[in-house]
Amino acid sequence: MKSVLELERLRKTFGGLVAVNTLSFAVEEGEILGFIGPNGAGKTTVFNLIMGSFKPDSGRIIFKGRDITGWRTYRVVNCGIARVFQLSRFLRHKTVFENIEISTIQNRIFARENRQARERKILQAAELVGLGEDLWKLPGALPHASLRRLEIAKAIATDPELLLLDEPFAGLSAAEVEEVSGVIGKFRESGRTVVLVDHNMRGVMRLVDRVVVICFGEKLAEGTPAEVAANPQVQEAYLAGGGVNDA
Amino acid sequence: MSYLRHGKYLFYAGLVVLLVLSPSLLMRVNAPHWISVLTQANFLAVFAMSWDILSGYTGQISFGHAFFIGAAGYTSALLNFHLKLPLWLSIPAGVIAAVLMGLFVAVPALRLRGPYFSLMTLILPIVAMKFVLIFSNFTGGELGQFGLTPLSRARGFLAHQRVNYFYSLGLMLLTAVVLLLIARSKVGKVFEAIRENEEAVEAAGINTAKYKILSFIISSLIAGLGGALYVHYWESLIPSTILTLTLSVQLIVAAVAGGMGTISGPLVGAYLLVGGQEWFKELAALSPSLGFLEKWNVLIFLVILILLIFFARRGLLPALYSLWARVCPPARRAK
Ligand SMILES: Nc1ncnc2c1ncn2[C@@H]1O[C@H](COP(=O)(O)OP(=O)(O)O)[C@@H](O)[C@H]1O
Ligand SMILES: [Mg+2]
Numbered sequence: 001m002k003s004v005l006e007l008e009r010l011r012k013t014f015g016g017l018v019a020v021n022t023l024s025f026a027v028e029e030g031e032i033l034g035f036i037g038p039n040g041a042g043k044t045t046v047f048n049l050i051m052g053s054f055k056p057d058s059g060r061i062i063f064k065g066r067d068i069t070g071w072r073t074y075r076v077v078n079c080g081i082a083r084v085f086q087l088s089r090f091l092r093h094k095t096v097f098e099n100i101e102i103s104t105i106q107n108r109i110f111a112r113e114n115r116q117a118r119e120r121k122i123l124q125a126a127e128l129v130g131l132g133e134d135l136w137k138l139p140g141a142l143p144h145a146s147l148r149r150l151e152i153a154k155a156i157a158t159d160p161e162l163l164l165l166d167e168p169f170a171g172l173s174a175a176e177v178e179e180v181s182g183v184i185g186k187f188r189e190s191g192r193t194v195v196l197v198d199h200n201m202r203g204v205m206r207l208v209d210r211v212v213v214i215c216f217g218e219k220l221a222e223g224t225p226a227e228v229a230a231n232p233q234v235q236e237a238y239l240a241g242g243g244v245n246d247a
Numbered sequence: 248m249s250y251l252r253h254g255k256y257l258f259y260a261g262l263v264v265l266l267v268l269s270p271s272l273l274m275r276v277n278a279p280h281w282i283s284v285l286t287q288a289n290f291l292a293v294f295a296m297s298w299d300i301l302s303g304y305t306g307q308i309s310f311g312h313a314f315f316i317g318a319a320g321y322t323s324a325l326l327n328f329h330l331k332l333p334l335w336l337s338i339p340a341g342v343i344a345a346v347l348m349g350l351f352v353a354v355p356a357l358r359l360r361g362p363y364f365s366l367m368t369l370i371l372p373i374v375a376m377k378f379v380l381i382f383s384n385f386t387g388g389e390l391g392q393f394g395l396t397p398l399s400r401a402r403g404f405l406a407h408q409r410v411n412y413f414y415s416l417g418l419m420l421l422t423a424v425v426l427l428l429i430a431r432s433k434v435g436k437v438f439e440a441i442r443e444n445e446e447a448v449e450a451a452g453i454n455t456a457k458y459k460i461l462s463f464i465i466s467s468l469i470a471g472l473g474g475a476l477y478v479h480y481w482e483s484l485i486p487s488t489i490l491t492l493t494l495s496v497q498l499i500v501a502a503v504a505g506g507m508g509t510i511s512g513p514l515v516g517a518y519l520l521v522g523g524q525e526w527f528k529e530l531a532a533l534s535p536s537l538g539f540l541e542k543w544n545v546l547i548f549l550v551i552l553i554l555l556i557f558f559a560r561r562g563l564l565p566a567l568y569s570l571w572a573r574v575c576p577p578a579r580r581a582k
Contacts, residue, residue, distance in 0.1 A: 077452035
């Protein structure tokens with residue numbers, strides 16, 4: 001299999017705190033990779049480094065053979081990576097349609113606009129996540145689960161090859177987790193790649209092909225879900241945080 | 248829905264016709280001095296709309312828009328006064344100066360957030376005024392320079408006023424159309440989205456820095472065009488008309504009262520502000536019992552503004568629109 005994204009010895013410190021420490025792993029094309037670790041392990045920081053929210057102190061980020069280390073966010077997005085934030089970031093005074101629309105607008109100021117193609121893309125993204133009926137609502141009128149879906153739709157509408165999801169299941173009911181898992185599965189079926197962050201493993205075990213576990217910014221284990229769950233080091237790390245299957 | 252839309256356009260067309268005919272109408276009702284009042288309203292409308300694209304749309308609240316107006320006004324006036332440059336050269340030079348100042352402000356604005364940016368814009372015109380005073384041999388200092396080439400070459404006072412009015416009206420309508428087109432284009436959508444959540448826009452693959460700079464360029468260009476024409480309308484360079492806090496505040500008052508982030512709101516706000524103040528002055532002159540209005544004029548307007556901010560925060564025009572929508576609700580959106 002081919003790697004889409006490679007992280008090479010990434011390191012990021014905040015003052016004296018080492019948030020990410022010489023972390024290396026690769027994401028294979030077409031897989032759903034679970035990126036797991038207790039709260040504060042550095043998962044969101046790794047996403048921030050990939051998306052260019054922060055520059056790493058050292059290390060490289062390679063996407064499809066290109067070094068994208070330190071690129072500004074919009075460039076990272078335009079070369080094919082999209083991220084779903086842990087907390088929703090929507091435009092309060094804009095409809096669901098308009099919120100997704102921003103993702104379909106080209107960065108070039110004088111780019112030729114194909115309105116129909118854009119509209120189609122917006123509708124497709126909304127349909128995929130199950131917001132087809134809510135296009136003309138304001139985000140404030142949507143329940144929490146639908147806001148999570150909106151974030152996924154916005155990310156998908158940028159046409160990413162690699163989707164980074166930060167705790168997409170946080171605060172969802174079991175039924176809603178099931179639905180969002182379905183959305184992620186459908187996205188992957190179109191041949192694209194997903195990295196899924198969660199602080200516990202139970203929710204993601206059935207969904208992911210492979211797992212990378214980090215703790216205190218360092219890689220602890222990597223492998224299939226079964227291998228990782230059986231790893232004594234992983235179990236130990238999670239004991240401090242309440243166990244592997246803590247919800 | 249569609250007939251309502253057409254109704255709206257008919258309404259706008261009617262307004263434009265009314266504005267074009269108003270000098271003749273005002274002569275007929277024997278109120279020719281209102282021609283110059285409306286001219287002032289046109290200029291303030293241009294300034295307020297230029298502020299709106301930067302502050303109302305993109306959310307970068309400028310408290311010192313007179314800086315751009317003044318940069319263009321001073322450049323054009325001084326080139327015209329000292330080097331005898333014709334207006335067709337001095338005015339574009341003024342506009343270029345304003346845009347350069349726009350870029351000059353944009354660079355730190357990309358790093359400064361919220362109140363720090365606004366504080367900087369508040370200080371800039373004050374700094375500029377200090378320069379004007381330091382180099383008063385050249386700039387004319389507090390008194391300014393007189394005898395600039397006038398906009399209108401018409402003979403006779405009233406004809407002169409009329410031509411000036413049409414220049415200002417042309418500029419105002421052009422500004423309104425261009426800014427409304429920009430606001431309704433994808434650029435306007437990006438501006439509004441930046442105002443609401445910059446990080447979300449960047450995550451959508453859009454270079455927010457580039458679009459913020461663009462909003463500075465558009466805003467300073469239009470403010471500059473207005474400012475350069477304004478000094479030649481006055482035929483004199485008077486710092487108190489183009490480089491003061493009063494002007495910066497006045498255009499914000501017009502924009503906020505009319506409805507920021509709408510372009511048409513600031514236009515309406517400018518007319519109400521300038522027209523209303525003149526009307527109060529006239530009322531005051533009408534009878535001694537109304538004489539208090541002369542002194543209370545500005546105060547009353549500021550109180551109205553505060554009430555507006557309290558009861559119709561989005562401004563007059565949006566408040567009227569939503570009232571209208573409640574009185575006769577549009578058909579459900581079909582798209
Ligand atoms: N912007 C920041 N400034 C300072 N410290 C930060 C910042 N972002 C994250 N951290 C710290 O880095 C560590 C990792 O945080 P984070 O990546 O958010 O963990 P996770 O997403 O795995 O829960 C935490 O100790 C957190 O407090
Ligand atoms: Mg996190």
